[in-house]
Amino acid sequence: MPIPPLTCPRCGTTAEDLSGCAACRAQGVGANPVPPLADLTGFRLADFPGGPWGLPAALPVPGEYAAAVGLGEGGTPNVRIPHGGSAGGELWVKYEGGNPTGSHKDRAMTVGVAAALAAGADTVVAASSGNAGAAAAAYAARAGLRCVVFTTPKVPETLRAQIDALGAVRVVREDFAARNAAMRAAVGRFGWYPLTSFAAPPAGGNGYANEGYKSVAYEIARDFGERVTAVVVPVSRADLLSGIARGFRELRSAGLLARTPRLVAAEASAAAPYAAALARSGRAEQERTTVVDGPSPAFSLGGQRPTWQGLDALWRFDGAALAVPTGEFMAEHRRLGARGLFVEPSSAVAVAAARRWADARGGTVVAIGTATGLKDTASVRAPAAPVPELAELTD
Amino acid sequence: MPIPPLTCPRCGTTAEDLSGCAACRAQGVGANPVPPLADLTGFRLADFPGGPWGLPAALPVPGEYAAAVGLGEGGTPNVRIPHGGSAGGELWVKYEGGNPTGSHKDRAMTVGVAAALAAGADTVVAASSGNAGAAAAAYAARAGLRCVVFTTPKVPETLRAQIDALGAVRVVREDFAARNAAMRAAVGRFGWYPLTSFAAPPAGGNGYANEGYKSVAYEIARDFGERVTAVVVPVSRADLLSGIARGFRELRSAGLLARTPRLVAAEASAAAPYAAALARSGRAEQERTTVVDGPSPAFSLGGQRPTWQGLDALWRFDGAALAVPTGEFMAEHRRLGARGLFVEPSSAVAVAAARRWADARGGTVVAIGTATGLKDTASVRAPAAPVPELAELTD
Numbered sequence: 210m211p212i213p214p215l216t217c218p219r220c221g222t223t224a225e226d227l228s229g230c231a232a233c234r235a236q237g238v239g240a241n242p243v244p245p246l247a248d249l250t251g252f253r254l255a256d257f258p259g260g261p262w263g264l265p266a267a268l269p270v271p272g273e274y275a276a277a278v279g280l281g282e283g284g285t286p287n288v289r290i291p292h293g294g295s296a297g298g299e300l301w302v303k304y305e306g307g308n309p310t311g312s313h314k315d316r317a318m319t320v321g322v323a324a325a326l327a328a329g330a331d332t333v334v335a336a337s338s339g340n341a342g343a344a345a346a347a348y349a350a351r352a353g354l355r356c357v358v359f360t361t362p363k364v365p366e367t368l369r370a371q372i373d374a375l376g377a378v379r380v381v382r383e384d385f386a387a388r389n390a391a392m393r394a395a396v397g398r399f400g401w402y403p404l405t406s407f408a409a410p411p412a413g414g415n416g417y418a419n420e421g422y423k424s425v426a427y428e429i430a431r432d433f434g435e436r437v438t439a440v441v442v443p444v445s446r447a448d449l450l451s452g453i454a455r456g457f458r459e460l461r462s463a464g465l466l467a468r469t470p471r472l473v474a475a476e477a478s479a480a481a482p483y484a485a486a487l488a489r490s491g492r493a494e495q496e497r498t499t500v501v502d503g504p505s506p507a508f509s510l511g512g513q514r515p516t517w518q519g520l521d522a523l524w525r526f527d528g529a530a531l532a533v534p535t536g537e538f539m540a541e542h543r544r545l546g547a548r549g550l551f552v553e554p555s556s557a558v559a560v561a562a563a564r565r566w567a568d569a570r571g572g573t574v575v576a577i578g579t580a581t582g583l584k585d586t587a588s589v590r591a592p593a594a595p596v597p598e599l600a601e602l603t604d
Numbered sequence: 605m606p607i608p609p610l611t612c613p614r615c616g617t618t619a620e621d622l623s624g625c626a627a628c629r630a631q632g633v634g635a636n637p638v639p640p641l642a643d644l645t646g647f648r649l650a651d652f653p654g655g656p657w658g659l660p661a662a663l664p665v666p667g668e669y670a671a672a673v674g675l676g677e678g679g680t681p682n683v684r685i686p687h688g689g690s691a692g693g694e695l696w697v698k699y700e701g702g703n704p705t706g707s708h709k710d711r712a713m714t715v716g717v718a719a720a721l722a723a724g725a726d727t728v729v730a731a732s733s734g735n736a737g738a739a740a741a742a743y744a745a746r747a748g749l750r751c752v753v754f755t756t757p758k759v760p761e762t763l764r765a766q767i768d769a770l771g772a773v774r775v776v777r778e779d780f781a782a783r784n785a786a787m788r789a790a791v792g793r794f795g796w797y798p799l800t801s802f803a804a805p806p807a808g809g810n811g812y813a814n815e816g817y818k819s820v821a822y823e824i825a826r827d828f829g830e831r832v833t834a835v836v837v838p839v840s841r842a843d844l845l846s847g848i849a850r851g852f853r854e855l856r857s858a859g860l861l862a863r864t865p866r867l868v869a870a871e872a873s874a875a876a877p878y879a880a881a882l883a884r885s886g887r888a889e890q891e892r893t894t895v896v897d898g899p900s901p902a903f904s905l906g907g908q909r910p911t912w913q914g915l916d917a918l919w920r921f922d923g924a925a926l927a928v929p930t931g932e933f934m935a936e937h938r939r940l941g942a943r944g945l946f947v948e949p950s951s952a953v954a955v956a957a958a959r960r961w962a963d964a965r966g967g968t969v970v971a972i973g974t975a976t977g978l979k980d981t982a983s984v985r986a987p988a989a990p991v992p993e994l995a996e997l998t999d
Binding site: 276279280281284285286287288289304306307308309310311332347348349350351355357366367369370371373374375376377378379380391394395398399542543546547548549550551581582583584586587588589591592593594595596598599601602 | 671674675676679680681682683684699701702703704705706727742743744745746750752761762764765766768769770771772773774775786789790793794937938941942943944945946976977978979981982984986987988989990991993994996997
């Protein structure tokens with residue numbers, strides 16, 4: 210099976226590389242070319258085992274790569290958590306921390322590395338503040354490819370160790386811009402195969418890899434059916450949001466879901482280009498939104514520009530974007546811990562936004578808990594309060 | 605449904621508490637009372653969804669607790685890795701790091717906390733060097749119970765943060781003995797519900813909780829059927845090994861497996877009481893083995909004494925115990941990373957032992973990869989060697 214070409218969903222141009230659509234970039238818009246949507250006619254949702262390789266026919270890469278690149282990704286659990294408000298309904302966290310490297314990125318990287326194999330690449334490359342780099346390293350190692358991760362000094366120690374343990378080469382640059390520039394140079398000069406976004410304005414990650422995220426939509430549809438009213442996704446380049454939207458589009462086209470959920474982008478207030486974009490009037494304005502971003506404990510989010518793919522997902526699914534202040538999502542982070550879920554701060558951004566949504570509107574709301582809290586232990590500062598009885602125990 | 609009493613499998617005495625069999629302890633043997641084995645007649649392995657709550661009828665606690673304590677544990681993937689030798693066969697890692705807190709302990713703690721709820725406890729307590737404490741904290745939080753974890757200064761920073769994030773109270777004592785003594789005092793004085801082993805000689809963890817490990821055997825039987833020839837398990841108190849053995853006994857009794865695998869205990873050479881025990885002649889001698897233990901990067905293993913439950917599992921399943929030197933399992937740790945699997949060093953002990961077994965004997969060998977490497981990043985010291993092309997990239 211040849212790999213299908215990628216076509217820009219905004220302007221229709223066939224892509225020449227994996228850096229995003231050059232024609233749209235010339236217009237100041239970061240648009241990410243995609244393969245054709247899959248035809249899911251005849252797919253039995255109830256039998257879906259989960260994960261990208263649970264339905265190879267929906268992927269733009271040959272299914273026989275599954276054994277070479279699979280590490281058991283996907284099929285993540287849904288955990289219900291209490292919420293308030295008078296609207297009733299249910300609030301769920303889909304916990305992606307159970308993936309092989311501990312984040313949702315595994316769903317994309319397993320497909321992206323398969324695409325790299327199909328392209329005959331010997332080296333894959335990622336620019337990442339953490340989760341994507343670890344996932345790229347794991348799947349490259351699984352497939353026997355070299356992996357180079359361009360990163361910044363902000364990467365938490367745990368992720369640094371994970372990338373090293375997985376045998377990838379880490380190259381540290383001083384900031385996001387320098388990191389992406391180094392990756393761009395390496396892709397151009399050595400022909401290394403890019404697994405993440407690296408252009409400016411950002412377009413999104415590898416258009417083949419992102420198809421792995423469609424499996425999140427299939428799993429939600431299998432587990433909740435038509436009763437899910439909203440899916441809340443933390444966004445930066447919006448690869449995950451866009452992939453989920455594409456999965457729901459496929460399910461809807463095949464008649465497998467008569468009603469699809471609204472999609473909600475969750476952002477840290479410190480960097481909220483999607484909320485800023487949706488507050489503007491026309492699409493041409495929204496596409497070119499730029500905000501000033503600041504530091505945030507949700508280190509894997511952030512950015513000054515929305516991607517076109519993220520906006521498109523919101524336009525198609527009656528979407529909304531919620532910006533959550535640091536205090537609110539770090540309180541959610543602690544609240545989740547006190548319910549048994551230790552997630553990274555970015556995931557807490559999504560849950561805090563989903564809580565607002567569920568409290569106000571009810572319905573069945575699913576937040577994507579993108580990664581385990583083990584990735585970023587610096588976010589945990591306060592030990593629990595001691596229990597009084599312990600004073601009676603002498604050493 | 606009342607919770608069944610626990611009976612000592614060695615001497616038949618009904619247990620009065622959760623500290624191990626007092627009658628056997630008086631004989632210098634750490635024996636762990638257990639509930640009756642479940643009758644799996646009519647169980648359809650092919651339909652088993654995985655995890656302890658995938659078959660509530662096999663648990664000694666009411667199935668209706670599943671929603672109160674479940675976080676999506678179990679159902680972990682099998683990842684095949686290459687091996688050498690002329691005997692052929694297959695080497696697999698069952699990756700337990702995909703569990704909610706990142707280790708196999710979740711399977712036990714979800715059941716143990718359900719037993720605590722059934723017992724009307726308001727506080728659960730664990731003595732742990734890490735994984736068990738994090739799992740106890742998560743499931744206690746999920747169920748709304750207080751959790752106190754007695755630990756030592758050796759706990760890695762990541763696990764410390766995880767326990768704190770999950771709202772448990774950490775009490776640090778200088779060493780294993782002091783840690784267990786503090787837990788014993790708290791259980792005796794406050795009636796707190798114990799989820800781990802704390803007696804001397806060690807008997808094993810909570811006899812209800814350990815039933816959660818039977819689900820590992822069910823999953824292996826579902827995924828590999830009768831072709832699995834050996835299951836290799838890292839041991840300390842041998843709760844996991846014993847639970848897996850009980851699962852296979854149930855499957856065999858119900859006629860669901862005509863052939864069961866051999867069970868192999870994997871130990872770090874620095875502390876290898878099971879290998880030492882099996883080298884002795886009679887059971888009475890084996891039960892009372894004591895070794896000198898030393899420090900090891902496999903921090904969650906270790907101990908000077910075998911537990912009776914671990915020996916019993918080996919006796920029943922034509923077992924063996926392999927002691928693996930530090931250099932061998934840390935090389936395995938790096939080799940697994942270079943294949944895409946980042947595990948804790950204790951897991952690498954099991955894989956190194958399984959590799960020896962598969963290289964020598966062939967067959968289908970499954971090693972239990974007990975936890976994610978994110979738990980103990982200090983074990984990762986060496987970054988990957990740089991790739992030559994990078995010298996051409998200037999900053």
